[in-house]
Amino acid sequence: MDQKTAYVIDFDGTITTRDLSSELAAYFGGSEYMKIENEYRRRNIPIKTWLRRIARHMPDDLELLNNKALQWAVIRPGFEYFLDHAQKNECPVIIASDGFGFYIEPILEEHGLLKQISRIYRNETFKGTDGLEVNNPHAHKTCAVCGNCKAAHVVNLKEEGRAVIYIGDGSNDRFGASWGDIICARDRLAEICREQKFNYSQWIDFYDIIKVGKPDLHDRSLVSLCCPMGDGVK
Ligand SMILES: [Mg+2]
Known part of the structure; x- marks a missing residue:
């Protein structure tokens, strides 16, 4: 068989073709993005922590985020x-x-x-009481x-x-x-x-x-x- x-x-x-989570984080995450990203790249924090930490610096407007992702997606x-x-x-x-x-x-x-x-x-990913949560x-x-x-x-x-x-x-x-x-x-x-x-x-x-x-x-x-x-x- x-x-x-x-x-x-x-x-x-x-x-x-693009990593939309990374691009949304870079676009909306402000100055905190590179700090968190560098910690991830040095393997000081795992992906699970990266997601949660960066989410706190992003807008909690899922419609806005979704529209950006749809616009960028190839x-x-x-x-x-x-x-x-x-x-x-x-x-x-x-x-x-x-x-x-x-x-x-x-x-x-x-x-x-x-x-x-x-x-x-x-x-x-959802809008929680303290902003965007994962x-x-x-x-x-x-x-x-x-x-x-x-x-x-x-x-x-x-x-x-x-x-x-x-x-x-x-x-x-x-x-x-x-x-x-x-x-x-x-x-x-x-x-x-x-x-x-x-x-x-x-x-x-x-x-x-x-x-x-x-x-x-x-x-x-x-x-x-x-x-x-x-x-x-x-
Ligand atoms: Mg990938």
Whole structure:
């Protein structure tokens, strides 16, 4: 029998050409943005803390933020063809995002792509009593690093018997990617794959992803960078 396969895909900088969470933070975050960003880049704070801290310096007007994201969003070439390819091959497409996330459905809807997405795991950004707040409904119970435990989504699919093709671009994709049966990496994620000596498929746009063959299901527990069913980051 043909190996069942699923795609797990990051959103910002992967499906869209730009990282909309970073761009919204830079645009609205004022002078605090670079301070928080530098702490994140030095790995002094995890992405979960980055989101919460930067949110405090952004306007709590979600309509304004959403309109900016819609205005800036450019879908990476080939995504529509890739979705048709995945559907034809009965491979579910799962989005896993560790950004602000509120703009994902509106952007996909605007481009007529939302119906072809099987599932979206994302953070929840909302207007709270103290301004803009971020909830992490898909975080690991104890691990402090990711707001959205992408590795858990990959592992759950594998436990259902699906091999996973992980597609991403950023450093916080490294945990989910490390469980992938094939890793499609670009930008910072590709650098990390080289550092970790992970085999990966370099990609530029979604036409490259269509060319990637179907993987076998592998046990990645020894080489993965975290253990979502255990204590999280190793
Ligand atoms: Mg990204």
